[in-house]
Amino acid sequence: MTEPSVPTYAQLLARTDGPPGSSWGVWGADDEIGTLNHLTPDRVRAAAALVRTGQRVRLDHPLEAFDPPPAPTRKPLQHMMFGANEHHRDEYLDSFHTQGSSQLDGLRHFAHPEHGFYNGTDPGLLRPGAPTLGVNRFAEHGIVGRGVLVDVDAHLRTRGHVIDHDAGEPIEVSTVVEAAAAQGVALAPGDILMVRTGWGHHYLHELGPQERRALTPLRASGLLASRETLEWLWDSRFAVVASDTFAVEAWPAPRDSPFLTAAERAGADRIPHSGLMHRELIPLLGFVLGELWALDELAAACAADGRWDAMVVSTPLNLTGGVGSPSNAVAIR
Numbered sequence: 001m002t003e004p005s006v007p008t009y010a011q012l013l014a015r016t017d018g019p020p021g022s023s024w025g026v027w028g029a030d031d032e033i034g035t036l037n038h039l040t041p042d043r044v045r046a047a048a049a050l051v052r053t054g055q056r057v058r059l060d061h062p063l064e065a066f067d068p069p070p071a072p073t074r075k076p077l078q079h080m081m082f083g084a085n086e087h088h089r090d091e092y093l094d095s096f097h098t099q100g101s102s103q104l105d106g107l108r109h110f111a112h113p114e115h116g117f118y119n120g121t122d123p124g125l126l127r128p129g130a131p132t133l134g135v136n137r138f139a140e141h142g143i144v145g146r147g148v149l150v151d152v153d154a155h156l157r158t159r160g161h162v163i164d165h166d167a168g169e170p171i172e173v174s175t176v177v178e179a180a181a182a183q184g185v186a187l188a189p190g191d192i193l194m195v196r197t198g199w200g201h202h203y204l205h206e207l208g209p210q211e212r213r214a215l216t217p218l219r220a221s222g223l224l225a226s227r228e229t230l231e232w233l234w235d236s237r238f239a240v241v242a243s244d245t246f247a248v249e250a251w252p253a254p255r256d257s258p259f260l261t262a263a264e265r266a267g268a269d270r271i272p273h274s275g276l277m278h279r280e281l282i283p284l285l286g287f288v289l290g291e292l293w294a295l296d297e298l299a300a301a302c303a304a305d306g307r308w309d310a311m312v313v314s315t316p317l318n319l320t321g322g323v324g325s326p327s328n329a330v331a332i333r
Helices: 009-013 034-038 041-048 136-141 152-158 173-183 199-206 209-213 227-236 296-305
Strands: 056-058 078-082 090-094 103-105 143-151 192-196 240-243 288-291 309-314 324-326 329-332
Touching (some): 041 309, 143 173, 152 192
Parallel strands (some): 143 192, 192 240, 240 288
Antiparallel strands (some): 056 329, 103 288, 143 309
16 A cells, blocks of 8 residues: 655645645545554554564653643643552542643644644534544554654764753754764655654753753754755655654744744734744644654664664554643654
């Protein structure tokens, strides 16, 4: 089974039958999984052939790892336990934010300010318990494929450059391409791309609790918000783009971001999401994004044997109408 022809990003920008730069309708008018369509059965079978030793490497931080949460609207998870008697234990979670630790963004997470939700979905359908565009669609499809780790942090360190995470340093596509070439790994359609910047390690292990609380406003390194970044991601036909960063892209967006709305460019008040690539990646292109992934252990394993790809399995919550989910991801080598 082969993948149907997919237009280039340049062709999407030139379209007149839908929002320019959108993939609406590419996989059908009723599509709800976006770039997961790149995970064809042939690509899943090929990913299984990457398992050689049976080594399993987790790609998730603990649910409670990010305390305080980088996003101020999210609260620390509280694990509550009780027992019906002294021989029994049960539990529940309070303040469980599904995107509070290693996570996947669902396609109802962001709408484009001018064009709306992915594939023109009616926002009135996006309610708790309603399945349309929920993360349950990811769970139904399954996320299994060839994962490729690109260790940008390690690559830049060999050149004497340490990423300035506290300044929210943006990373250009050319740097990611150079790092992959230096590792000797080729990127391919359908890949689950994992970009390690070192931001997660910096936030969790180099900053203390007080320093983390003082990060107001938050700054985080990540991919540069640019049309070139979008073009490369789309034309590469990645199924998932994940990183160890807060938002995959650098946070906050640059003041001169090309993704500002016309009103924002004209002087309208800006919000924290103003100028983010998220506004195009998720609602216009249907990109599945993974954030805050734990990539240090995998980077060490890959560097030790020179194999930078593996079978990656992610099992998002089957939460009807979910906005996002813990990634529940593992690399199998």
